Amino acid sequence: MQDVTLIGIDLGKHSFHVHGQDRHGKALLRKKFSRRQLVEFLAKFHACTVVMEACAGAHHMARQLAGYGHDVKLISPQFVKPFVKSNKNDFVDAEAICEAASRPSMRFVTPKNEAQQTLSALHRVRESLVHDRTKACNQIHAFLLEFGISLPKGYAVIRRLPVILAEQRLPLRLVQVLERLHAHFKYLDEQIAQIEKELAAQLADDDLGQRLMSVPGIGPITASVLASEVGDCKQYRCGRDLAAAFGLVPRQYSTGGKNNLLGISKRGDKKVRYLLVQCAKAYMRQLNYQTGQLACWVRAMRARRHPNVVACALASKLARIAWAIATHHTTFEVREARIPA
Structure with missing residues (x-):
């Protein structure tokens, strides 16, 4: 085990498959671990290069293993795929990760810190909420168009929907459906505004973000x-x-x-x-x-x-x-x- 210089880990939700090799590429380690077992094993293992695919959970694992003194590298999955031999399984994937990492021209992904991951999660939530708000807006437009009412484009007209409904003669059940959609639209609008305030507050404390806004x-x-x-x-x-x-x-x-x-x-x-x-x-x-x-x-x-x-x-x-x-x-x-x- 002391001759192992490169370890490839095929990440999973609950099980992790490890392939270790020496500097000549000879396989010396081939084992399956649970998450807790993997962390305990690598915490006691001598410092070496650990390589994983840049997928779900990879950045957190990279930070954790780097704290144990390992040189952790992440590879984009598309660069690992050409090195998978014959039939695919988790151990073959781990071996392919080692093979890809040993290429001198391989490009690696820099692990994110916790602040970057948190900010990225906030942006993804905002993007999802914006998508849902657009969907609710389009549904309101479509339902009213079915009854001969054509609304102008934009969110401003949706925000004053109760006034428009009061001026039109529509079936009671349709009005209830539209009011429910309008309440959902208002909720999404408030959540997006709140997230944007949080992003603005974080950006105010971020030196790089402030410099990028000068562009x-x-x-x-x-x-x-x-x-x-x-x-x-x-x-x-x-x-x-x-x-x-x-x-x-x-x-x-x-x-x-x-x-x-x-x-x-x-x-x-x-x-x-x-x-x-x-x-x-x-x-x-x-x-x-x-x-x-x-x-x-x-x-x-x-x-x-x-x-x-x-x-x-x-x-x-x-x-x-x-x-x-x-x-x-x-x-x-x-x-x-x-x-x-």
């Missing part, structure tokens, strides 16, 4: 998400790597020495990508009031490309700016456009 177009929600998802950005070599992690760089299909760049790859976290694109569109809507090199670059792009293409390009640039702010501990400064001589 034009980036608001508190996007700044909070970026702070929770990427942290100090040390896992990314450059700004383009961060943009690529969010799927905002061109997808490539090149062969025979001929480069063929397609649309954006759409890889990584689609929620962050969506927020960055929305930030870019918000910036473009206020383009007439913007100054500096960034505004001139966007105007030049708008003159020759479709607005959606410009929005994706600007979202990629915002991701690169966010990387520079996080890694260099700076804020965004508007630079005046250079006038050609």
Whole structure:
């Protein structure tokens, strides 16, 4: 056991399968543990490299094992799959994790701390509540349209629904259904507002989040998400790597020495990508009031490309700016456009 230098763990809810090998790749450990048994085993085991897939519970386990002196690394599951041999089982998965981790070019995921995970959970709850609020709003519109009542778009008209119902002659049971939906809509609206207040309070105490908000177009929600998802950005070599992690760089299909760049790859976290694109569109809507090199670059792009293409390009640039702010501990400064001589 003293020769074990690399341990791969296939995580589960209740059972964990472990594969250990020496520096030559020879298997020396193959065992199944419960959660408590695994923690007790690795707490007494000599310090080595422990690798897991970046899935549910991986970040908590990584923090716990790092406290015992182990060098813990997380791998994206998509990079482990090519190393699974023949038939799939939990021990084969653990072995594949070791095989993937031993590749010198393998990319790893930085474990999140508790604050980042908590903030990420809060954002997911807000996203779910927003989805439910939109669903309730659409149902109210649809039910009224069935009875010949067409309401304007937006949440404002839903908030004054009781006044609208009082002015219309509708079946009593339908009114009761709509009132129940309206009460549900109000509850969701209040919960979303409360969560946004909590996010604003947390963001006020977050130095990185405050610096990210100095970027034009980036608001508190996007700044909070970026702070929770990427942290100090040390896992990314450059700004383009961060943009690529969010799927905002061109997808490539090149062969025979001929480069063929397609649309954006759409890889990584689609929620962050969506927020960055929305930030870019918000910036473009206020383009007439913007100054500096960034505004001139966007105007030049708008003159020759479709607005959606410009929005994706600007979202990629915002991701690169966010990387520079996080890694260099700076804020965004508007630079005046250079006038050609």
